Amino acid sequence: MPTDFASLRSQFDLPEGVIYLDGNSLGPMPKAAAARVGHAITQEWGKLLITGWNKAGWMAQPAAIGDRIARLIGAEAGSVVMGDTLSIKVYQALAAALEMNPERRVILSDTGNFPSDLYMADGLCRTLGPDYTLKTVAPEDVAGAIDDSVAVLMITEVDYRTGRKHDMAALTELAHKAGVLTVWDLAHSAGALPVALADCGADFAVGCTYKYLNSGPGGPAFIYVAPRHQDVARPALSGWLGHEAPFAFDLDYRPGAGVERMRVGTPPVLQLAALEASLDIWDQVDMADVRAKSIALIDRFIAGIEARCPSLTLASPRDGKQRGSQASFRHPEGYAIMQALIARGVIGDFRAPDILRFGFTPLFINEDDVDKSIEIIRDVMDRALWDQPEYKTRARVT
Amino acid sequence: MPTDFASLRSQFDLPEGVIYLDGNSLGPMPKAAAARVGHAITQEWGKLLITGWNKAGWMAQPAAIGDRIARLIGAEAGSVVMGDTLSIKVYQALAAALEMNPERRVILSDTGNFPSDLYMADGLCRTLGPDYTLKTVAPEDVAGAIDDSVAVLMITEVDYRTGRKHDMAALTELAHKAGVLTVWDLAHSAGALPVALADCGADFAVGCTYKYLNSGPGGPAFIYVAPRHQDVARPALSGWLGHEAPFAFDLDYRPGAGVERMRVGTPPVLQLAALEASLDIWDQVDMADVRAKSIALIDRFIAGIEARCPSLTLASPRDGKQRGSQASFRHPEGYAIMQALIARGVIGDFRAPDILRFGFTPLFINEDDVDKSIEIIRDVMDRALWDQPEYKTRARVT
Structure with a gap:
């Protein structure tokens, strides 16, 4: 059955007068979120107290929710677990992968x-010692830089500024041919486009849930470990909930079975409850439908802006297959322009030095939103409404 | 003004028929928690969307809340920041301390x-290399084991099983005389008893908030870095929110000023909102009053149990000044006994191999609770009500 986008949109609470093109930074609130979290607080925490860890299933949540996300990113059941933040999960994946490739640095x-x-990779290298280095090349030079000196290839599939999408299948194959392990960051992929971790043979992947997966501010991250690596990967952050028997309180660490060894401390039950409300919506979604409609919405947006706002320069790939679920434009006054747009209800992001970033997701954005936002942007540009001192003061932190 | 314990108790929602002696595992729900978190969801996330990071103050929460906790643990303003889990914060503190003592391993x-x-220390040592070791001695042998081979002394002030309390001032002084840095785990101290980090000269400290600080399941941890170390301590987990300028999106990491460099990823805004509801209660508390009443309640409990339940052997120090805010007893059938007690509304914890653990906090436990719980325990022991197959099956994970 095709995805019913009108129904999905009705399950989000969107403020009046706002066209929210920033779900790639913080997804909007599912209508069910407050009730679901309220239930976790009053009925679970309040009434079950400590017994909630078993009776309300809190202890099993990180793996159970991981399986729901696995479907959206083409991962095997039992290969994804929730917890911590994306940066922490990057560190875990990198540390494990480096140890699995011990001759390389x-x-x-x-x-x-x-x-x-x-930053996390740099921090890990400093902890490991002076032999270890983080090497960065331009995005278009990645394939050429993969050689047998490289231990781990760490790539964010979709560029947070331009939306340019790397070819996961091709880069993973190149990496494996050179004996390199891969860590894929899906921050701008999960919920944005179909991901095929298992089919690509990815080794590790990480991602966050507060963007396209709409889990709310500070929602937890996830980590994927390919089944073939799960019993080998050592959790450098070896916390008790990744232990084989956490409640034996042994003094020695023994990593648990499967991906759950990547758990560290107590899971954020309230944030996970909010995520569950969002996944109830995601369960109704076919990612192929999301991708097709996302490309159509963004093609429409790009065509409209290029026709009406010649001073904005497209920074995203023109070919929908080459980009994630966003469109970015450059302008030297990008910061002030974005403030002017926000003041008029078109919420996107500014990313230094000159990027105006607009995220699109068919879960709550439709053609009408696209057309209206184009008109507002045109008006702001035509009349230089951004050219006000109030829009040029950089007080905004995100 | 003396702390008004009856008023504090009225600010918690406690289930009917339950005497909750497990606030040292998961604190109970403040009545205001659901509304506070609900506000963060519907009014902040729902209405402000991405602008909540500034307009609702989410980005500043970890430091602002850290300052409220600082008062409870004798820490300087600006020396505590919230985030992640306790295990992650242990890793950060240990990694930083080890680097500050580079000649030792x-x-x-x-x-x-x-x-x-x-486990976290072991994981860090494995990442650092074979020169690094974690040495553990019996609690009573710690002072004697501090010598100039030791880089870092990592101690949990209050033993999670017995409640035995280490002498933070004395051990810190001994450590410093031997050139050793200290990492104090306050999991069973923060909100349980007065802590004097600054007066003791502690170097690093970490703690969780879901026990005595009642932040709810999965509430975030905190880390303390002594002001004299804040510009030296390198965050091994060097995430963007610990960067000097997170929103400049520089490619190179430069640690931020003060304790905020220990921030890693996006803060858990919903969990922090629940913590704020609890801290509104804690703001009404004088820790000296809490300590005096806690000792009195536990003395009363120990006297009652020893008089009525001779088969239970006290595992906690008899001297109130030598223990935290709990009383533990040993019994070979401790697991079954605790299940029988929970079935009768007295909720404590079992900790392997034979410990019955009862936590007391005057915020919501009074003399009447103590007396009632003693009677229920007496009844379970006198009539061997624990001797049922249903209580001996170890299905419970916490």
């Missing part, structure tokens, strides 16, 4: 990666 | 430490 990434991934 | 801890701390 280089992490290869690209300058289009999200900075926090690079 | 030993982490010293004790066998009474919570296993996850030992």
